[in-house]
Amino acid sequence: MHCTKKVTEDVIWLGGNDRRISLFEGVYPIERGVAYNSYLLLDEKTALMDTADKAIAGLFLENLEYALGGRGLDYLIVQHMEPDHAALIEAVLTRHPEATVVCSAKALTFIGQFFGPKLTEKAKVIKEGDTLELGRHSLNFIAAPMVHWPEVMMTYDAADRILFSADGFGTFGAQDGALFADEVDFDRDYLDAARWYYTNIVGKYGPQVQAVLKKAAGADIAMICPLHGFVWRKDLGCILDKYDKWSSYTPEEDGVLIAYASIYGHTENAAEVLAAALRRRGVKTKLYDCSVTHKSVILSECFRYNRLVFAAATYNAGIYTPMKELLEALTEHNLQNRTVGLMENGSWGPMAAKLMTGILEGMKNMTVLAPVVTMKSALTEEQLPQVEALADALAGASHTAEKE
Ligand code: FEO
Numbered sequence: 001m002h003c004t005k006k007v008t009e010d011v012i013w014l015g016g017n018d019r020r021i022s023l024f025e026g027v028y029p030i031e032r033g034v035a036y037n038s039y040l041l042l043d044e045k046t047a048l049m050d051t052a053d054k055a056i057a058g059l060f061l062e063n064l065e066y067a068l069g070g071r072g073l074d075y076l077i078v079q080h081m082e083p084d085h086a087a088l089i090e091a092v093l094t095r096h097p098e099a100t101v102v103c104s105a106k107a108l109t110f111i112g113q114f115f116g117p118k119l120t121e122k123a124k125v126i127k128e129g130d131t132l133e134l135g136r137h138s139l140n141f142i143a144a145p146m147v148h149w150p151e152v153m154m155t156y157d158a159a160d161r162i163l164f165s166a167d168g169f170g171t172f173g174a175q176d177g178a179l180f181a182d183e184v185d186f187d188r189d190y191l192d193a194a195r196w197y198y199t200n201i202v203g204k205y206g207p208q209v210q211a212v213l214k215k216a217a218g219a220d221i222a223m224i225c226p227l228h229g230f231v232w233r234k235d236l237g238c239i240l241d242k243y244d245k246w247s248s249y250t251p252e253e254d255g256v257l258i259a260y261a262s263i264y265g266h267t268e269n270a271a272e273v274l275a276a277a278l279r280r281r282g283v284k285t286k287l288y289d290c291s292v293t294h295k296s297v298i299l300s301e302c303f304r305y306n307r308l309v310f311a312a313a314t315y316n317a318g319i320y321t322p323m324k325e326l327l328e329a330l331t332e333h334n335l336q337n338r339t340v341g342l343m344e345n346g347s348w349g350p351m352a353a354k355l356m357t358g359i360l361e362g363m364k365n366m367t368v369l370a371p372v373v374t375m376k377s378a379l380t381e382e383q384l385p386q387v388e389a390l391a392d393a394l395a396g397a398s399h400t401a402e403k404e
Contacts, residue, residue, distance in 0.1 A: 002066035003059065005179045007039065007223070007231055008160050010137065014038040014048075014063040016056030017174035024172065028200060028296050032193065033174030036060075036084060037227050039164060040067045041157070044135030045074040047102075049155060049164050050227060051088035060088060061095065072096060075124075075132065077139070078103035079153050079166040081110035085227050090115050100124050102132060104143070106151035126153070142215055144168065146208040148201060154212070161222035168212065169239055170228030172197040181230035181239070190229070194239070196300040197228065198246050203303065203333040209247035213240070249336045249364075251306035255284030256394055259298050260311040260343075261291065261323035266378040267345045270387070271311045273379060274343065277391035290322035295329050302330055307339045307394055310356055311373075314346030319355050327359045336364035339397040341390050343373040350374050369393040 005013040019033035036052040038060065046068060052060040064073075073096035078086065081103075089111065093099060101111065101123040112120045126132065128143035137159045144152040147168055155164040171194035178184050186194075202209060224232040224239070232239055245252055256278055262268035268289065275285040286305065288298045290312075302308055312323035319327070340360055344353035353372045360366045371389040373379075379387070 002062045004063045004067050007179070007225065008162070010042050010160070011162065011225070012040045012042065012067040013179055013231070014040055014060060014067055015052060016059045016063070018053065018055045019174050021055065028172070028196075029294050030172045032172065034172055035175045035228055037225065037229075037231075038085070039225055040064065041134060041137060042067075042071075043137045045133075046071055047075040047077055047132070047134055047139070048073055048092065048099075049077050049225075050079050050085045050166075051076075051092055053084040054087040057088055057091065061091060064092065065095075073099040074134075075100055075102050077132075077155060078107050078111065079155060079164065080149060080227065081107050081114065081151050082149060082167075083114070086110075086114065090119060093119060102126055104151050104153050107153070110151055128153075142212070144208070144212045146205045147212055148205050148208075156219055156221075161220050163216065163219065163221045163224050165224050165226045167202060167227055168209070169224050169232060169243065170194075170197055170226040171230070173229065175230060179231055180234075181232050182234040184230065186230070191242075192300070194229065194242070195246065195304060196297060198243070199300040199303045199333060200296045203246065203299075203335075206247040206249055206334060209243060213244060213247065216240075246303055249303070249334070251338070252304050253284070253306065255286065255305050256307045256309060256341075257298075257301050257305040258285060258287045258309040258311065259290055259302075259323070259326060260287070261313060261320040261326075262289070262311070262345075263313045263315070263320060266375065267311050267313050267343065270343050270345070270373060270375055270379040271309070273384075274309065274311070274341075274373070274387050274391060277387055278394060281391060281395040283391075283395050290326050295322070295326045298326055299329050299333060299335070302335055302338070305338075307341070307397055309341040309343065309390075309394070311343035312345070312352040312356060314344065314350050314352045317349065317351055319352045323352070323356070327356060331359060331363055334364070336366065338365075339367045339369065339394070341369045341371070341394050343375070343390070345375040345377070347377045350376065367397070369397065
Protein backbone atom coordinates (compact mmCIF):
# COMPACT_ATOMS: atom_id res chain seq x y z
CA MET A 1 0.00 0.00 0.00
CA HIS A 2 1.37 3.38 -0.95
CA CYS A 3 2.22 5.86 1.80
CA THR A 4 2.89 9.33 0.43
CA LYS A 5 2.57 12.69 2.20
CA LYS A 6 1.86 16.18 0.98
CA VAL A 7 4.67 18.65 1.57
CA THR A 8 2.93 21.49 -0.28
CA GLU A 9 0.15 21.62 -2.87
CA ASP A 10 2.64 20.61 -5.56
CA VAL A 11 5.28 18.61 -3.70
CA ILE A 12 4.74 15.05 -2.52
CA TRP A 13 7.02 13.10 -0.17
CA LEU A 14 7.66 9.61 -1.45
CA GLY A 15 10.09 8.32 1.11
CA GLY A 16 10.14 5.49 3.53
CA ASN A 17 11.62 4.43 6.85
CA ASP A 18 14.01 1.59 7.56
CA ARG A 19 13.82 0.50 11.19
CA ARG A 20 15.48 -2.86 10.58
CA ILE A 21 18.82 -1.49 9.46
CA SER A 22 21.48 -2.45 12.00
CA LEU A 23 24.49 -0.50 10.71
CA PHE A 24 24.13 2.56 8.46
CA GLU A 25 26.97 2.44 5.92
CA GLY A 26 28.07 -0.72 7.72
CA VAL A 27 29.41 1.49 10.52
CA TYR A 28 26.79 3.38 12.52
CA PRO A 29 24.51 1.47 14.91
CA ILE A 30 21.34 3.46 14.31
CA GLU A 31 18.95 1.62 16.59
CA ARG A 32 16.17 4.10 15.80
CA GLY A 33 16.44 3.56 12.04
CA VAL A 34 16.58 6.14 9.30
CA ALA A 35 14.25 7.81 6.81
CA TYR A 36 15.04 8.00 3.10
CA ASN A 37 13.26 11.01 1.60
CA SER A 38 12.41 11.62 -2.02
CA TYR A 39 10.19 14.38 -3.41
CA LEU A 40 7.98 14.59 -6.48
CA LEU A 41 7.14 18.03 -7.83
CA LEU A 42 3.95 18.10 -9.91
CA ASP A 43 3.65 21.03 -12.30
CA GLU A 44 3.16 21.27 -16.06
CA LYS A 45 6.21 19.03 -15.98
CA THR A 46 6.88 16.40 -13.31
CA ALA A 47 10.21 16.18 -11.53
CA LEU A 48 11.44 13.60 -9.04
CA MET A 49 14.13 14.73 -6.62
CA ASP A 50 16.34 11.69 -6.00
CA THR A 51 15.28 8.09 -5.42
CA ALA A 52 15.92 6.02 -2.29
CA ASP A 53 17.80 3.12 -0.72
CA LYS A 54 17.12 -0.36 -2.07
CA ALA A 55 15.83 -1.31 1.39
CA ILE A 56 12.57 0.52 0.62
CA ALA A 57 12.46 -0.19 -3.12
CA GLY A 58 9.01 -1.78 -3.19
CA LEU A 59 7.28 0.97 -1.25
CA PHE A 60 9.16 3.73 -3.05
CA LEU A 61 8.24 2.52 -6.53
CA GLU A 62 4.61 2.06 -5.50
CA ASN A 63 4.60 5.55 -4.00
CA LEU A 64 6.03 7.01 -7.19
CA GLU A 65 3.33 5.54 -9.40
CA TYR A 66 0.60 6.59 -6.97
CA ALA A 67 1.93 10.14 -6.72
CA LEU A 68 2.27 10.47 -10.50
CA GLY A 69 -1.36 9.38 -10.83
CA GLY A 70 -0.84 8.03 -14.32
CA ARG A 71 1.30 10.93 -15.55
CA GLY A 72 4.73 10.38 -17.02
CA LEU A 73 7.95 11.47 -15.37
CA ASP A 74 9.63 14.33 -17.17
CA TYR A 75 12.74 14.74 -15.02
CA LEU A 76 14.69 12.68 -12.52
CA ILE A 77 16.85 15.19 -10.69
CA VAL A 78 19.86 13.47 -9.11
CA GLN A 79 21.24 15.68 -6.37
CA HIS A 80 23.40 13.04 -4.71
CA MET A 81 24.74 9.72 -5.96
CA GLU A 82 25.31 7.89 -2.69
CA PRO A 83 23.32 4.65 -2.98
CA ASP A 84 21.05 5.40 -0.03
CA HIS A 85 19.41 7.85 -2.45
CA ALA A 86 20.55 6.68 -5.87
CA ALA A 87 20.06 2.91 -5.68
CA LEU A 88 16.74 3.03 -7.51
CA ILE A 89 17.74 5.24 -10.46
CA GLU A 90 17.78 2.29 -12.82
CA ALA A 91 14.47 0.98 -11.49
CA VAL A 92 12.84 4.40 -12.02
CA LEU A 93 14.24 4.85 -15.52
CA THR A 94 13.18 1.33 -16.48
CA ARG A 95 9.61 2.25 -15.52
CA HIS A 96 9.92 5.76 -16.96
CA PRO A 97 12.16 5.69 -20.03
CA GLU A 98 10.60 9.03 -20.99
CA ALA A 99 12.40 10.76 -18.11
CA THR A 100 15.46 12.94 -18.59
CA VAL A 101 18.09 12.69 -15.87
CA VAL A 102 19.11 16.13 -14.58
CA CYS A 103 22.38 16.21 -12.66
CA SER A 104 25.85 17.69 -12.33
CA ALA A 105 28.65 16.51 -14.62
CA LYS A 106 30.22 14.65 -11.72
CA ALA A 107 26.96 12.92 -10.89
CA LEU A 108 26.69 11.77 -14.49
CA THR A 109 30.13 10.20 -14.19
CA PHE A 110 29.00 8.41 -11.03
CA ILE A 111 25.79 7.21 -12.74
CA GLY A 112 27.99 5.61 -15.37
CA GLN A 113 30.22 4.07 -12.73
CA PHE A 114 27.35 2.63 -10.69
CA PHE A 115 24.97 1.63 -13.50
CA GLY A 116 26.96 1.50 -16.73
CA PRO A 117 26.97 3.88 -19.71
CA LYS A 118 23.41 3.19 -20.84
CA LEU A 119 21.85 5.29 -18.09
CA THR A 120 23.98 8.28 -19.02
CA GLU A 121 22.60 8.52 -22.54
CA LYS A 122 19.60 10.72 -21.78
CA ALA A 123 20.82 13.35 -19.39
CA LYS A 124 20.76 17.11 -19.01
CA VAL A 125 23.92 18.22 -17.24
CA ILE A 126 23.41 21.29 -15.10
CA LYS A 127 25.72 23.52 -13.11
CA GLU A 128 25.23 26.14 -10.44
CA GLY A 129 23.02 28.97 -11.59
CA ASP A 130 21.23 26.90 -14.22
CA THR A 131 17.45 26.86 -14.19
CA LEU A 132 14.94 24.13 -15.00
CA GLU A 133 11.45 25.36 -15.88
CA LEU A 134 8.59 23.12 -14.82
CA GLY A 135 5.69 25.56 -15.26
CA ARG A 136 4.83 27.64 -12.19
CA HIS A 137 7.96 26.27 -10.57
CA SER A 138 11.40 27.21 -11.74
CA LEU A 139 14.23 25.26 -10.17
CA ASN A 140 17.66 26.76 -9.58
CA PHE A 141 20.66 24.62 -8.83
CA ILE A 142 23.24 25.29 -6.13
CA ALA A 143 26.54 23.42 -6.18
CA ALA A 144 27.37 21.83 -2.84
CA PRO A 145 30.63 20.01 -3.59
CA MET A 146 31.89 17.77 -0.79
CA VAL A 147 28.72 18.12 1.26
CA HIS A 148 29.66 15.38 1.46
CA TRP A 149 30.38 13.95 -2.01
CA PRO A 150 31.79 15.97 -4.91
CA GLU A 151 28.76 15.75 -7.21
CA VAL A 152 26.20 17.14 -4.78
CA MET A 153 23.78 19.79 -6.01
CA MET A 154 21.03 21.38 -3.97
CA THR A 155 17.87 22.65 -5.64
CA TYR A 156 15.93 25.83 -4.90
CA ASP A 157 12.32 26.32 -5.90
CA ALA A 158 11.70 30.06 -5.96
CA ALA A 159 7.92 29.68 -6.40
CA ASP A 160 7.40 28.12 -2.97
CA ARG A 161 10.80 29.11 -1.50
CA ILE A 162 11.83 25.50 -0.90
CA LEU A 163 15.43 24.36 -0.59
CA PHE A 164 15.90 20.71 -1.48
CA SER A 165 19.08 20.24 0.50
CA ALA A 166 20.37 16.73 -0.34
CA ASP A 167 21.97 15.24 2.81
CA GLY A 168 22.18 18.68 4.42
CA PHE A 169 19.91 19.20 7.46
CA GLY A 170 19.15 15.48 7.64
CA THR A 171 19.10 13.32 10.71
CA PHE A 172 19.37 9.71 11.76
CA GLY A 173 16.21 8.23 13.20
CA ALA A 174 13.10 6.99 11.46
CA GLN A 175 10.22 9.42 11.41
CA ASP A 176 7.59 8.84 14.10
CA GLY A 177 4.83 8.99 11.51
CA ALA A 178 5.51 12.70 11.11
CA LEU A 179 6.90 14.54 8.13
CA PHE A 180 7.68 17.98 9.55
CA ALA A 181 10.20 18.70 12.29
CA ASP A 182 7.62 20.83 14.10
CA GLU A 183 5.34 17.80 14.47
CA VAL A 184 7.79 16.15 16.88
CA ASP A 185 9.78 17.34 19.90
CA PHE A 186 12.87 17.70 17.77
CA ASP A 187 15.20 19.08 20.44
CA ARG A 188 14.27 16.35 22.91
CA ASP A 189 13.99 13.39 20.57
CA TYR A 190 16.04 14.10 17.44
CA LEU A 191 18.68 16.79 18.00
CA ASP A 192 21.25 14.28 19.27
CA ALA A 193 20.54 12.09 16.25
CA ALA A 194 20.90 15.09 13.91
CA ARG A 195 24.27 15.96 15.50
CA TRP A 196 25.32 12.31 15.31
CA TYR A 197 24.39 12.22 11.64
CA TYR A 198 25.99 15.54 10.70
CA THR A 199 29.26 15.12 12.60
CA ASN A 200 29.96 11.61 11.36
CA ILE A 201 28.68 11.79 7.79
CA VAL A 202 29.48 15.39 6.88
CA GLY A 203 31.62 16.63 9.79
CA LYS A 204 34.94 16.38 7.98
CA TYR A 205 33.78 18.96 5.44
CA GLY A 206 33.03 21.97 7.63
CA PRO A 207 34.48 24.63 5.26
CA GLN A 208 32.38 23.25 2.38
CA VAL A 209 29.24 23.38 4.53
CA GLN A 210 30.10 26.94 5.55
CA ALA A 211 30.34 27.85 1.85
CA VAL A 212 26.85 26.45 1.19
CA LEU A 213 25.44 28.20 4.27
CA LYS A 214 26.74 31.49 2.89
CA LYS A 215 24.98 30.82 -0.42
CA ALA A 216 21.79 29.85 1.41
CA ALA A 217 21.92 33.05 3.47
CA GLY A 218 21.22 34.98 0.27
CA ALA A 219 18.09 32.98 -0.56
CA ASP A 220 14.59 33.44 0.79
CA ILE A 221 13.93 29.99 2.24
CA ALA A 222 10.59 29.02 3.76
CA MET A 223 11.12 25.27 3.79
CA ILE A 224 14.04 22.83 3.77
CA CYS A 225 13.54 19.34 2.34
CA PRO A 226 16.47 17.05 3.18
CA LEU A 227 17.03 13.47 2.08
CA HIS A 228 16.90 12.11 5.65
CA GLY A 229 14.78 13.01 8.65
CA PHE A 230 12.17 15.75 8.66
CA VAL A 231 11.07 18.65 6.49
CA TRP A 232 11.74 22.04 8.08
CA ARG A 233 8.98 24.66 7.72
CA LYS A 234 9.24 26.42 11.12
CA ASP A 235 12.15 27.68 13.23
CA LEU A 236 14.59 27.25 10.38
CA GLY A 237 16.97 29.47 12.32
CA CYS A 238 17.46 26.74 14.94
CA ILE A 239 18.77 24.09 12.58
CA LEU A 240 20.72 26.68 10.56
CA ASP A 241 22.39 27.85 13.76
CA LYS A 242 23.30 24.27 14.67
CA TYR A 243 24.78 23.72 11.20
CA ASP A 244 26.77 26.93 11.51
CA LYS A 245 28.21 25.77 14.85
CA TRP A 246 28.90 22.20 13.77
CA SER A 247 30.50 23.19 10.47
CA SER A 248 32.69 25.84 12.09
CA TYR A 249 33.72 23.41 14.86
CA THR A 250 32.25 25.75 17.45
CA PRO A 251 31.17 24.01 20.68
CA GLU A 252 27.50 24.10 21.58
CA GLU A 253 27.83 23.50 25.29
CA ASP A 254 29.99 24.61 28.16
CA GLY A 255 31.07 21.46 29.96
CA VAL A 256 33.59 18.65 30.13
CA LEU A 257 33.17 15.49 28.12
CA ILE A 258 35.25 12.72 29.69
CA ALA A 259 35.94 9.73 27.44
CA TYR A 260 37.80 6.90 29.09
CA ALA A 261 39.28 3.66 27.80
CA SER A 262 39.88 1.38 30.76
CA ILE A 263 40.91 -2.28 30.64
CA TYR A 264 40.21 -3.37 34.23
CA GLY A 265 38.48 -0.32 35.71
CA HIS A 266 41.34 1.65 37.27
CA THR A 267 41.42 4.28 34.53
CA GLU A 268 37.64 4.47 34.75
CA ASN A 269 37.95 5.09 38.49
CA ALA A 270 40.35 7.98 37.86
CA ALA A 271 37.90 9.46 35.33
CA GLU A 272 35.14 9.27 37.94
CA VAL A 273 37.35 10.95 40.55
CA LEU A 274 38.10 13.76 38.08
CA ALA A 275 34.41 14.14 37.23
CA ALA A 276 33.56 14.48 40.93
CA ALA A 277 36.26 17.12 41.31
CA LEU A 278 34.82 19.04 38.37
CA ARG A 279 31.28 18.82 39.72
CA ARG A 280 32.52 20.24 43.04
CA ARG A 281 33.68 23.21 40.97
CA GLY A 282 30.25 23.55 39.39
CA VAL A 283 31.34 22.25 36.00
CA LYS A 284 28.95 20.15 33.93
CA THR A 285 30.39 16.73 33.09
CA LYS A 286 29.47 13.82 30.86
CA LEU A 287 31.27 10.47 30.87
CA TYR A 288 31.56 7.83 28.18
CA ASP A 289 33.26 4.42 28.30
CA CYS A 290 34.95 4.00 24.91
CA SER A 291 34.57 0.22 25.20
CA VAL A 292 30.78 0.55 25.57
CA THR A 293 29.59 3.55 23.54
CA HIS A 294 30.18 3.55 19.79
CA LYS A 295 32.97 5.92 18.83
CA SER A 296 30.67 7.77 16.44
CA VAL A 297 28.39 8.72 19.35
CA ILE A 298 31.32 9.94 21.45
CA LEU A 299 32.61 11.84 18.41
CA SER A 300 29.33 13.71 18.10
CA GLU A 301 29.52 14.57 21.81
CA CYS A 302 33.07 15.87 21.29
CA PHE A 303 31.61 18.27 18.70
CA ARG A 304 29.10 19.36 21.35
CA TYR A 305 31.27 20.20 24.38
CA ASN A 306 34.01 22.80 24.62
CA ARG A 307 36.30 20.83 26.95
CA LEU A 308 37.34 17.22 26.54
CA VAL A 309 39.23 14.73 28.68
CA PHE A 310 40.75 11.59 27.27
CA ALA A 311 41.72 8.99 29.87
CA ALA A 312 43.40 5.90 28.49
CA ALA A 313 45.37 2.87 29.48
CA THR A 314 48.58 1.95 27.71
CA TYR A 315 48.27 -1.17 25.57
CA ASN A 316 50.97 -2.87 23.52
CA ALA A 317 53.13 0.19 24.23
CA GLY A 318 50.45 2.27 22.52
CA ILE A 319 47.04 3.79 23.27
CA TYR A 320 44.42 1.27 24.40
CA THR A 321 42.49 0.38 21.25
CA PRO A 322 39.06 1.95 21.89
CA MET A 323 40.67 5.33 22.66
CA LYS A 324 43.05 5.08 19.74
CA GLU A 325 40.10 4.47 17.43
CA LEU A 326 38.17 7.41 18.89
CA LEU A 327 41.11 9.80 18.47
CA GLU A 328 41.64 8.60 14.91
CA ALA A 329 37.97 9.26 14.19
CA LEU A 330 38.22 12.77 15.69
CA THR A 331 41.25 13.47 13.49
CA GLU A 332 39.53 12.13 10.37
CA HIS A 333 36.52 14.36 11.08
CA ASN A 334 38.67 17.48 11.59
CA LEU A 335 37.52 18.23 15.12
CA GLN A 336 39.22 21.42 16.28
CA ASN A 337 38.98 24.33 18.72
CA ARG A 338 38.79 22.37 21.95
CA THR A 339 40.60 22.40 25.31
CA VAL A 340 41.80 18.94 26.31
CA GLY A 341 42.90 17.27 29.53
CA LEU A 342 44.70 13.92 29.57
CA MET A 343 44.91 11.02 31.99
CA GLU A 344 47.02 7.94 31.34
CA ASN A 345 47.66 4.60 32.93
CA GLY A 346 50.40 2.02 32.48
CA SER A 347 51.65 -0.51 35.01
CA TRP A 348 55.26 -0.47 33.87
CA GLY A 349 55.58 2.04 31.01
CA PRO A 350 52.79 4.60 30.67
CA MET A 351 52.85 5.84 27.08
CA ALA A 352 49.26 6.81 26.35
CA ALA A 353 49.50 10.54 27.20
CA LYS A 354 52.57 11.10 25.06
CA LEU A 355 50.96 9.32 22.12
CA MET A 356 47.59 11.04 22.60
CA THR A 357 49.37 14.40 22.70
CA GLY A 358 51.04 13.53 19.40
CA ILE A 359 47.67 12.88 17.79
CA LEU A 360 46.13 16.03 19.25
CA GLU A 361 49.07 18.13 18.04
CA GLY A 362 48.17 17.08 14.52
CA MET A 363 44.70 18.60 14.94
CA LYS A 364 43.85 22.27 14.60
CA ASN A 365 43.63 24.55 17.62
CA MET A 366 43.52 21.83 20.26
CA THR A 367 44.89 23.15 23.55
CA VAL A 368 46.30 20.34 25.70
CA LEU A 369 46.38 21.38 29.35
CA ALA A 370 49.68 21.00 31.19
CA PRO A 371 48.65 18.92 34.21
CA VAL A 372 48.57 15.34 32.92
CA VAL A 373 47.56 12.67 35.41
CA THR A 374 49.79 9.62 35.13
CA MET A 375 48.90 6.44 37.01
CA LYS A 376 50.85 3.28 37.42
CA SER A 377 48.11 0.64 37.67
CA ALA A 378 45.78 2.67 39.91
CA LEU A 379 45.20 6.18 41.19
CA THR A 380 46.73 6.77 44.64
CA GLU A 381 45.98 9.20 47.48
CA GLU A 382 49.27 10.94 46.69
CA GLN A 383 48.05 11.65 43.16
CA LEU A 384 44.84 13.40 44.19
CA PRO A 385 46.53 16.83 44.00
CA GLN A 386 47.30 16.09 40.31
CA VAL A 387 43.63 15.33 39.73
CA GLU A 388 42.64 18.53 41.53
CA ALA A 389 45.15 20.49 39.43
CA LEU A 390 43.69 19.08 36.24
CA ALA A 391 40.18 19.90 37.47
CA ASP A 392 41.30 23.46 38.23
CA ALA A 393 42.80 23.83 34.77
CA LEU A 394 39.67 22.47 33.09
CA ALA A 395 37.37 24.62 35.22
CA GLY A 396 39.39 27.71 34.37
CA ALA A 397 39.34 26.95 30.67
CA SER A 398 35.61 27.33 30.19
CA HIS A 399 35.80 30.07 27.62
CA THR A 400 38.90 29.12 25.70
CA ALA A 401 37.22 27.19 22.95
CA GLU A 402 35.39 29.88 21.06
CA LYS A 403 35.05 30.02 17.31
CA GLU A 404 38.25 31.34 15.75
FE1 FEO B 1 22.29 10.06 2.66
FE2 FEO B 1 25.32 10.89 1.50
O1 FEO B 1 23.76 9.91 1.54
